[in-house]
Amino acid sequence: MEKITAGDIRYADLAGKRFNKRFSGKPEYIVLPTTTTEVVIAVQEAVSNKRRPVVRSGGHCLEGFVSDPTAQVLIDTSLMTNVSYDADMGAFAVEAGATVGETYRRLFLGWGVVLPAGEHPGIGMGGHVLGGAFGFLCREHGLAADYLYAVEVVTVAASGQAVPIIATREVSDPNYDLWWAHTGAGGGNFGIVTRYWLRSPDATGTDPYTTLPAAPATITTFRVSWDWSLVNESTFSQLTSNFGAWAAQHSGPDSPFRQLFSILFLNHRNIGKLDIKGLATGPQAARLIEEHLADIVEPLGIAYTKQIEETPWLQFALNPFPELFQPGFDNALAKVKDAFFKRPFTDSQIATAYKYLTLAAPIGGGLGMATYGGKVNTIAPGATASAQRDSILDVACNTGWISPEGAAPSLEWVRNFYKDLFPGSGGVPVPNDQTDGAMINHPDTDLATAWNQSGVPWYTLYYKENYPRLQQVKAKWDPLNIFYHALSIRADQ
Ligand SMILES: Cc1cc2nc3c(=O)[nH]c(=O)nc-3n(C[C@H](O)[C@H](O)[C@H](O)COP(=O)(O)OP(=O)(O)OC[C@H]3O[C@@H](n4cnc5c(N)ncnc54)[C@H](O)[C@@H]3O)c2cc1C
Numbered sequence: 001m002e003k004i005t006a007g008d009i010r011y012a013d014l015a016g017k018r019f020n021k022r023f024s025g026k027p028e029y030i031v032l033p034t035t036t037t038e039v040v041i042a043v044q045e046a047v048s049n050k051r052r053p054v055v056r057s058g059g060h061c062l063e064g065f066v067s068d069p070t071a072q073v074l075i076d077t078s079l080m081t082n083v084s085y086d087a088d089m090g091a092f093a094v095e096a097g098a099t100v101g102e103t104y105r106r107l108f109l110g111w112g113v114v115l116p117a118g119e120h121p122g123i124g125m126g127g128h129v130l131g132g133a134f135g136f137l138c139r140e141h142g143l144a145a146d147y148l149y150a151v152e153v154v155t156v157a158a159s160g161q162a163v164p165i166i167a168t169r170e171v172s173d174p175n176y177d178l179w180w181a182h183t184g185a186g187g188g189n190f191g192i193v194t195r196y197w198l199r200s201p202d203a204t205g206t207d208p209y210t211t212l213p214a215a216p217a218t219i220t221t222f223r224v225s226w227d228w229s230l231v232n233e234s235t236f237s238q239l240t241s242n243f244g245a246w247a248a249q250h251s252g253p254d255s256p257f258r259q260l261f262s263i264l265f266l267n268h269r270n271i272g273k274l275d276i277k278g279l280a281t282g283p284q285a286a287r288l289i290e291e292h293l294a295d296i297v298e299p300l301g302i303a304y305t306k307q308i309e310e311t312p313w314l315q316f317a318l319n320p321f322p323e324l325f326q327p328g329f330d331n332a333l334a335k336v337k338d339a340f341f342k343r344p345f346t347d348s349q350i351a352t353a354y355k356y357l358t359l360a361a362p363i364g365g366g367l368g369m370a371t372y373g374g375k376v377n378t379i380a381p382g383a384t385a386s387a388q389r390d391s392i393l394d395v396a397c398n399t400g401w402i403s404p405e406g407a408a409p410s411l412e413w414v415r416n417f418y419k420d421l422f423p424g425s426g427g428v429p430v431p432n433d434q435t436d437g438a439m440i441n442h443p444d445t446d447l448a449t450a451w452n453q454s455g456v457p458w459y460t461l462y463y464k465e466n467y468p469r470l471q472q473v474k475a476k477w478d479p480l481n482i483f484y485h486a487l488s489i490r491a492d493q
Contacts, residue, residue: 001038001045003029014076017056019122022333022407023064027054027074034079036164036194039154043162043192046073047482054485055192057096058124062336063443065188065485075192077126083107085208091149091197092211096126104317107215111208114215114313115198116141118441120325121318126193130186131441132386134394136279136320139251139258139374141213145183145386146379149199153178155191158479164194165477169201181473184385185440185463189470189489190477219316220285222262223307224276224293228269230302236357237350239274240266242296243369244344244393250292251373251392258374260288267366269358277321278371285310332400335411337418338442339429340372340391346434349421356417362406363413365399387464388436396442397421415451426454428461437461445486458487 004010005028014030028051031042046053051072054065058078061067066074077097083106086093092115094103101121107113116137118128130151133144150168155178157163167175167182181190203211231239243264250257262278276296280288289308297304319325345353353367373392381387399414401407419427422435428447429435438444440462447458459467467489474481475491484490 001031001033001041003031005029015074017076018059018061018067019330020062020064020067020334021331022335023067025064025067025069025071025074028072030074030076032076032079036152036154039075039077039192039194040162040164042073042075043154043156043482046075047156047160047162047480053482055126055188055483056124057126058099058122058128060120060123061127061443062334063445063486065443065487068485077192077194078124080194083110085111085211086197087206089150089197089199090203090206090211091199092208094125094196094198096124096193096195098125099123100125100128101318105314107212108314108317111212112215113209113212114141115144115147115212117144119320121320122330125196127187128441129196130182130184130193132184132439133441134370134372134376134439136261137216137281138376139261139371140281142375142379143386145384147198147200147212148179148183148196150197151179151182151186151193152195153182153186153191153193153477155477156480156482160480165191168197177469177473178477181385181470181477184387185466185470185489186385187440188483188485189474191483215313216281217313218285218310219279219281219313220289220308220310221279221316221321222277222289222293223321224297225305226274226302228267228272228274231274233351233354235300235302236354237347238300239296240264240345240350240353240369241347242299243276246292246295247371247373247392248344251371251377253374253378255374256284257288257292259285260292260371262292262371264369265366266353266357266369268363270363271366277324279316332402333407334398334400335414336396336398336442337414337444337446338394338396338438339418339421340388340436340438341393341395341429341434342391342436343434344393352417352420356413356420359413361409361413363399363410364401365397365410365414367417368396368398370394381464382466382469385463385466385470387466388439391436394439415446419451426452426456428452428454428456430454430456430461431464437464440487443487448487459489462487
């Protein structure tokens with residue numbers, strides 16, 4: 001297979017393809033396989049020549065797991081983009097290099113169905129589904145990984161031989177444990193995913209039109225915005241507390257509000273605005289939104305702008321909230337620090353947020369609070385590798401900067417902000433009554449450093465009680481530890 005090296009006109013483009021410009025790598029060569037067999041050949045060659053391979057699909061990793069100076073061979077799946085219905089499997093086959101947007105497009109145009117997956121259409125399915133994958137429709141339909149019927153993974157046996165394995169969720173399948181590990185813990189850990197097969201857990205028969213949920217007929221979006229200068233500590237507290245209380249009340253699996261998803265953007269004051277953006281589906285969408293905003297926004301008594309729009313599903317999915325993903329947003333250096341919440345912020349956490357968001361410093365960033373729960377919370381913690389199944393919010397402290405001098409103040413700010421949200425648990429969201437660790441699709445290597453003073457290791461924060469089983473899967477399927485990164489599963493640790 002062709003090796004793209006530094007002299008090739010394509011090298012700079014391919015080596016530089018990543019969302020987070022904080023990290024960079026310089027592989028000896030890059031390969032662009034188009035089939036599973038070519039992935040096997042690429043892995044075999046790297047292993048036989050004692051070169052460290054890494055895999056990239058969409059390039060949206062938030063840490064430097066792929067853009068890593070020690071990676072010698074970059075296997076890029078982005079030419080493997082096929083999406084089709086596989087009648088033998090009774091499931092949709094989606095290749096790892098397809099983006100989330102392309103998957104939405106093909107599933108909808110082909111069959112009018114949807115996979116509940118992530119928000120940004122540019123994310124690669126390869127690195128996304130295997131980490132759980134939540135998004136706009138998760139409260140109604142669950143995680144993308146909950147629809148994983150089977151996965152094809154190129155693994156490396158103890159002999160050093162690269163082998164493609166198909167693992168299904170059939171309990172009788174001898175490869176069942178490999179399937180299980182790819183429902184929340186697969187990224188860069190066990191091998192290279194070349195293909196997923198996706199099907200609703202309760203689908204029967206072989207009709208593609210009912211194999212995944214029907215796509216929503218329309219999406220009703222809402223945007224509410226406040227001018228930061230009109231917000232004081234009291235209204236900020238009330239807003240954050242109202243949002244948390246709403247999530248606590250309306251995130252059950254049977255709540256009619258499972259058809260509503262909302263994000264509170266508590267931006268740093270430098271950004272000038274605070275926002276809520278969200279969407280609802282179904283015939284009651286307008287009423288759900290009205291009641292949501294009546295609970296959260298109206299009691300504040302301060303001026304705001306409001307926009308409600310109805311959009312056909314695909315139009316929305318391919319360009320959701322365009323103001324969030326403006327040109328340039330993917331040109332930043334970024335740090336994201338994630339936390340699951342089972343209960344809302346306490347008053348003292350709200351006070352901490354206010355302090356950091358109003359700190360006079362050259363900071364771009366904020367705290368995002370996304371509603372969670374609903375259908376996600378109908379699955380048992382051990383049934384898939386996505387262990388957090390009773391959270392109501394996924395929260396992220398984030399920052400981004402463009403020029404090198406932005407790095408130190410931005411990182412210091414976001415790290416201390418996050419740490420101070422959890423003063424009673426060593427600066428991290430340990431599994432307890434209120435918090436429940438963090439999402440591996442939003443990896444944060446700080447959790448494996450002195451920023452985590454909790455005594456709870458990073459792997460328990462991500463995987464909870466599922467970690468020992470993941471270690472067994474690792475020992476069995478990647479015995480030579482060919483696939484690793486800063487937060488990878490280790491058989492021995
Ligand atoms: C702008 C933005 C928006 C996001 N929104 C969401 C969201 O709404 N919901 C959500 O759940 N997450 C979201 N994420 C996180 C995203 O799901 C993860 O970063 C995901 O891992 C990206 O996959 P990728 O293929 O694009 O990334 P890559 O950088 O290609 O890979 C990410 C990781 O997965 C591994 N990997 C990639 N391909 C494969 C493969 N074929 N086989 C095995 N391992 C592989 C890589 O080695 C690496 O460790 C978002 C990230 C960004 C930057």
